Amino acid sequence: MEHIRTPKVEQVKLLDRFSNKSVTGTLHLTATHLIFVESNSTSAQEIWILHHHIASVEKLSLTTSGCPLLIQCRNFRLVHFVIPRERDCHDIYSSLLRLLRPVSYDELYAFSYNPKQNDQQREEGWQLIDLAAEFERMGVPCDQWQLTDVNREYKRFPPNICIGLVKSVVPHLLCFSNVLQGGGHLYLFVSCLQAAVCRCSQPLSGFSARCLEDEHMLQAISKANHNSRYIYVMDTRPKLNALANRAAGKGYENEDNYSNIRFQFVGIENIHVMRGSLQKLLEGVGTRSLSMTDYLVGLENSGWLRHIKAIMDAAIFLAKAVTVEGASVLVHCSDGWDRTAQVCALGSLLMDPYYRTIKGFMVLIEKDWISFGHKFADRCDQLDPDPKEVSPIFTQFLECVWQLTEQFPQAFEFSEWFLIQIHEHVHSCQFGNFLGNSQRQREDLQLKERTYSLWAHLLSENQNYLNPLFSPSFAESHPVLEPSTQAYHFKFWRNMYNQYDRSMHPRQSILKHVLTLQESNRELEGTVQALKTKLQKFGVNTSPLKPQTPPREEDAPASTGGERTVEGSSATENSYGELMGSFGSKNEPGVVTLEFGVARMTC
């Protein structure tokens, strides 16, 4: 609280990003949020912005109506305030500068956030997603694979845990092997074909170094799979990048030294390219009065969809190697926690229908992203870090999943709202799951004792995230998803990158409509039953209602959130032409009330 100099400013104007509209209200600054409350009594909107969501604050030069303050958020919200007095503006500005750059983990919202749960509930929340159970589900341990606690103390390979290990490999071999492979982490996925997906970081091969133990390790992985004579090694980097790494004593596997490997580069760009790409994309789609030409040129120049396609192509390559050829695959990039995580997670999603369920998707994130040490703190800019470490790697993964939901509307139990909500909380620092850079750091921070789990929160309101068209039988007919990677199948994810620009969204949402109907169906089924019971008291027998939709396991009580809003839309919001004020045009009252894409605050 000591950073807040001015907790409240009145008569603040909020300008719309794309039109000339503005609303007046009061700005409140609290220890955790910046809150704008519209003063218009009838349809007063409130905007809550979590300090952690703010990526940058900019004070623009003074105008006649006041001092403009531009706030850019990591969830792609952009707000433009005009504060009447410069002094107030400066106070808010400097307070925010301090608040949005916490210096220690203890300052993060997760450590003060209290959803009014007791310790037991908190503990249960953390136990919802259990990786040990997940390995059991995959069939590990088995005759070829065992679990090892060689990294128990995080000593050998500090940042990460190490779980999978081929039985025939003696432990000390593994140690050597991992020393060579840089950070060192191995992981497996066992499909019905006994093929495994393993991951690691790049080998420290330089120009000529080799490590017999590492070569043995790969051979052991290969031998554990009887279906294939060879093992694929996927280097997810462009070849040029891998070559450059050689000079630094790193690099990639020399095919001459490893027996029966098939080596493949897949060309996903590095974190710096991805960061720049997103920035260009956002600049493009944030422009006012954007023409179609500028939009498409901007989309192309940002390269964003090209990168998304590259990740998808790599995941499809992985899935094909495992499911069609029955070969095991070792995936790595440089460090093994960015591109590798993207490709392994997406590949798993393509191969295993379980990960397309709500619970399964949480497990997937927990396994491939959290436990294998994707550096969420650095990539999502949680503590005042190196701006060069920030990169939308995880966002890209979510987008790839969204692109899949567009091609396979019945394959996923969740809708895009689920993905958007996860994205929201990866940056919100409201829950403990994504804090820190590695499993070790998370244990040091005692997150399970001091913070709450996002998964419990999302599961408690999972009816908001259901995909009404999800068909469990789809998994039987399509155990492996085979998406098309034609360029025209990749679309711009408007509901993510323009999620707060309400005027751009469809005014009626099919998803919401069908969800409401499905909820109503469940209620009606109950009503029918109740009426029948009553009728039976009168001695009337009615034919049993044939259930047409399979009942869901996690049937949640109907929430009132499904209420549909008036399908209004406004002409002034859209700025079609140069009518502004020509004959004294009137502003239309804001009739659009959309919950869609507007993240719900959970305070």
Add this chain to the structure above:
Amino acid sequence: MEFAELIKTPRVDGVVLRRPFMPTVEGTLCLTGHHLILSSRQDNTEELWLLHANIDSTEKRFVGSLGTIIVKCKDLRVIQLDIPGMEECLNIASSIEALSTLDSVSLMYPFFYRPLFEVIEDGWQSFVPEESFKDLESMTDEWRLSEVNKDFSVCPSYPSLLTVPRDIDDESLCKAASFRHGGRFPVLSYYHKKNGMVIMRAAQPLTGTNGRRCKEDEKLINATLCAGKRGYIIDTRTIAVAQQAKARGGGFEQEANYPQWRRIHKAIERSNVLQDSLIKLVEACNDQSHSMDRWLSKLEASNWQSNVKEILTTACLAAQCIDREGASVLVHGTEGTDSTLQVTSLAQIILDPACRTIRGFEVLIEREWLQAGHPFQQRCAQSAYSNGKLRSEAPVFLLFLDCVWQILRQFPCSFQFNENLLIMLFEHAYASQFGTFLGNCVAERGKLQLSQKTVSLWSWVNRPQELERFLNPLYEPNNLVIWPSVAPQSLLLWEGVFLRWNRSTKCLDEAYQEMVHIIEYNKELQNKVNSLRRQLAQLETEDSPLQTP
């Protein structure tokens, strides 16, 4: 003329048909006067019946004695026929070429087609101007039906009956017509019930370089304004293009002569530019080898989406003038038969809930496109694969349908019809067994005696069996004006048309079926609950005297 003369080889065996995303079919190829037919020897496999009129262009290739004809259709489909025997292949190719480019309208299939269904409601009689005028009469008495164009002498492209301001006599109309391109003087297009504002449409005024004026024209359009009110003239061309038109005798309304009107210029492209845009777009969509960058840059270079955005924006602007500003609107471009109709018809979809029903949409197409003289036959003679010299082909109507689809995407619950209806209209505008889209205007259709000699598309569409396919299960009527977003992020590529043959829609179709299923189940449950409640209520009233003695 006998079609047989053109058919050198009527029948070839062992022909293989290849289509993307479909299994190959081997069978016998037959050519008839109007169809290319491929039927396999198996009973259950699908046959191909392709109207020659649907063929846009063909290509031949030879490998040894195996010939291949690639047939590119106006509905954008591309199919491949492998024909054994070089001579047969050449014969078939030249026959197709000749049959698909017949010049005479009276040889078209609609004149030979006999429906296999019983015509319950004759579509030729479904939409008569007197009917819509009755509706108008019930709301206002300021308009009248004029027969000034009875013999199509005042304006050849207008219908015989036109709605004009009551106070303007036929003589003034004739004078105003002589001041407008092609005689297309301002007529009523839409009356906004809510506030009495109107959309009128016309062709450009013939001001020429010396600034000609016409008192009757000024009087005519001023007659539509209430006292003290002002209106907007939306010229669909840029000011530069409109200026250039002066040199060719055309032009635009001088503000000094029309003081009650404010002119706004928009930039809807002319038809030849639109055709080029379509060709480029379809080429981009058919190239499977694209990298992401190439696809996006080709999509951009085609300018198709820009055209969609510009047309939709102009229509929204017209609707905004009417509903928000409370001002009447006059729309015109050059000839008043293309961009003008796109704008007036789209504005009505935005403003008028009736146009979002199937029947209302048919009325709209009949009134604003067919009766209003959009030259369908010229515009739809060739589609995206035309490689010859183009005359006046342009995807004006397709762009209109694309814009409707964009609005439908943004308001999926506000339309009684679904995407299938729009795709069907696109197909039939380019090649059809029905006579509806033949000819270029009402006068031409009368001469061709279409209503006697051909079947109307609407006779077929409005049969309950067919209608079902076009119904939107999400439809919930609302009386609101619907304002679409025209931000580039909100406008999508119409995959249902442009990627239709380049993707497998199995997953999407199944998902759609699931959605329909949920909706229908809901209705069923609601009925069940109601009937059970009634039953219970009945029992309770019967029982109550017994329980309370």
